[in-house]
Amino acid sequence: MCGIVGYVGSRQALPILLDSLERVTYRGYDSFGVAVLNGRGIDLFKQVGPVDEQTGSLEMAGTAGIGHTRWATVGAVSRQNAHPHTDCANKIAIVHNGDIDNYRDLRDRLIAEGHTLRSETDSELIAHLVENYGGGNLVAAVIRASEDLEGSYATVVMDYKTRELVVTRNESPVVIGLGDGEVFVASDAPAIVGYVDRVMYPEDGDVVLAKADGSVEVYRDGAEITLPVRKLGWNSSQTGKNGYDHFMLKEIHEQPAALRDTLAIYADGMSGLPAGDVNEVVALACGTSYHAALYAEALLTADVGMNVRAQIASEYRVGSASGAGERLVIAISQSGETADTLNPVRAAKAQGTPIIGITNVPESSLARLSDTLLQTAAGPEVAVAATKTYTTQMLVLALMAAELKGDEQGISALQTEFRSLPGKIEQLLARSEHIKAAAEWLAGFENTFIIAKGRQIPVAMEAALKLKEVAYLHAEAGAAGELKHGPFALLSEKTPVIAIIPQDEHRTRMITAIREIAARGAPVMALVDGESEEIAEFATSVITVPMVAPSISPIIFTVAAQLLSYYCGIERGCPVDRPRNLAKSVTVL
Template structure:
């Protein structure tokens, strides 16, 4: 969940390093640091805070070989000493690390007994001293031997003064190498290096790499290996705010294009319907298991609701961090794992358990060549483009679109899903229509911003949307919000309803509508304030709710997409009213690569 960058080449490295670190700030932003190699040796600067906040204080360090890091603390408090890079005792090795070293206490004690002196509380510093302990003039060999002793996950970049080289290695944490003319780049994520190159190679689990001006050499299990170079289709311009106040708002407004691109990627032009035949490892599963964490778990929950209506066998969603296979076993089962980054450790771990139970597996992710794609039988890529804000918006919407494509492909009853292609093609226009009228949403958000807490309620397909909406209010607006199935209010939450307590009620245009209106009436008898989200032609709901937010008319099966956009906008404008750091919520990071 930390961000790593590195550079070797002919440019002045410091400005490049700082620019790259700013581009991976979403991976962690409680402290940062850089190490540059020059005639004075390895020079290090570290600071608490973000690069953006502290850039003016960074001294003009010189060098063309450098590594940098932005931290999200897991071991050791937020402090300059605990910030990366970390040095060995001699000052000849500097390292940056993303991950968790499980056996660091044992290694630290052993190294201290050998005379090594530690400056930080972190698990990461043991890596620098372990490499020093194995130093024999060959930095690649020293890093390789250190890797064999490390238990846990890591992505590391090692700057070595004597050889003037940078070595990178990874295990269960992502690392990408960018290649240019006479220069090379190291990063946790593609966005960090996108302004400088679109030619990238993805290191695989267990890889060790020597990164130099000449290019890239890779070893795996002691043998030299090659890694394919990919051309990234994203542009550097996509990584800018483009005139918007926040990345989150920009990414909300990019959702029509994200939907269009994801649909287009899986559309059979001859009949206009989505086609996934060449992607699905099993087309008639007897059981479907959906896995995810956070927002991706909410996509899995919606998948459970949707596919349960269409498939004859059981469909079950599980939060990946709590998943245990137990007695679960099926040779015709299909596990579908959702991960925006493709690097979510808990989801990848759950996949291993599922595969050992005989399931075929499919990943739904936004990042090509990510770790999850190597853990599954097939991958369905969403086409959301880069997402910078910590709170996921367009990647979640793209996951929902992918679910409808999957539903169309898997459903044995073609008549039950015949409306999906038509509605998928209409979705971008419907979302644009919603985004063009935000004045009422802004007014409602101003009211919500004054509340100490609130509820989001729904029924059926919209229950996952209520949970996702509650998460968004917590994430970006710091407003304690509970998402509930409407029928569960009497089982406890009613005790918290007071006069003026805001309740956001998603009113569907399906068989659940009458029950939702009854629930709204019951809430109003407690004096609470009800804001309804309803179809534009639902006039009756205005008789019961204090405010009504309208979504364009669409088939009820697809309305969760539009309802999601509505709660995204509400949470954004509520956060704006409350003065929250919308793109970088406290204590959170976008890519959760540690358990």
């Protein structure tokens, strides 16, 4: 999940590297470092903590350099384990994102060969392997070093003699930005938005040579190739806070626009959806995207009649196909680079299973693996906690369900509801003070339950995750009917229960549930979308959201839960944009 950046050109590298690193701190912020070529050798700076806290007085002159922000996987959080790493002679510097599976064997081998290792990491070994194979041709040395590696990596190598960067990747993302006489390298496109608008996306096994004059050479299987150059669709205004206190709040407020932009993509319908019978559909995802998979299961099962099973991607095991055309995988990942999702997708694709990919990044690995790509138009998301990328995933899944249902009259009515959704969310955002007041009350507790029924259960799970992520408040989500089967033992005046109660077929049962909870002395917070007089009799706090169609009401309830979590985190003094120990794009297993 680490963030890597690189630059070679005519400008001073340090300000570019630091700015780019700040933009990818969502990939990890345990420590950071930069290496800059100064004409005599390599200047190196490494420090524990996020990049924006410690760079004010840093001075390093040079027009080529690399940088890294770390999420620790191998080796403790320490200055010595921070990147960049160098070889024995400090003539080669590298930054790396990924996991080297055979690092113990490589470490033993390099020590036996006389190399001096300065860190506990697997990444440092790459610098020493390049040193082993160096002989004037940096590209050849990097290729040979890569052949020794087992695992995932995106690596940038810099040699003090050549003023060139060599980039290679395997199952870990990297993007190359092409400027006027300069080249940029980054884990993700947001790092270089505003510097370039032309980019290339290397494939696994590609080796890219970035030269000091801004030219680029790409090699695959020993031969030089040409990669397609793509237009970068994002701009620098999308990666700033734009007057908001936090990225998370900004991105919550960007959801109406993101939903409108996503609707625009599918104004003429969706193509590539299954046309025949599909006996088994598996929706694979991790984290917040897994809650979107659960939403897909609820929608496609109840509204379309498909046999859909949501599964945490890291737990999925590909079996033998039951028959051609009978199985389908829906893979959901906001970045399109989630390692735990990509692995089973690759395995399923190898068996001939059709893949529908849902992602916010159309150039991502998931997009390239998918037979059908359903893109969301959330734009860049900087806060670690997903907000607009999640609700746009939900919208795409609701659109898919409407298409697959095939009821023209129903589709027309739903399209009207879909188009009204962004405006309804704007209404909610405009009068969010009552949510802020409820959050300030909730912030005084350390544990909470969140209950729902039917298609709102994924909303409860996402709300619980958000409270844990950004407010450090322990929250447990589940079906309302399950409270009586154990959790009732924990109810007291110190354990509030948040209940999601829309105007749907489950309303009566939900009111019964909160009545039972209140009878046991636990305070109740109710999220509702209609008349609440009966509910207010049992609830300490009531949050009302605008009413929309039942199939998409989970989206607007999710936005309310995001605001509740954000304001609760602020009240509890939590770093809502960068929760401890977390990273946004989980590209390691």
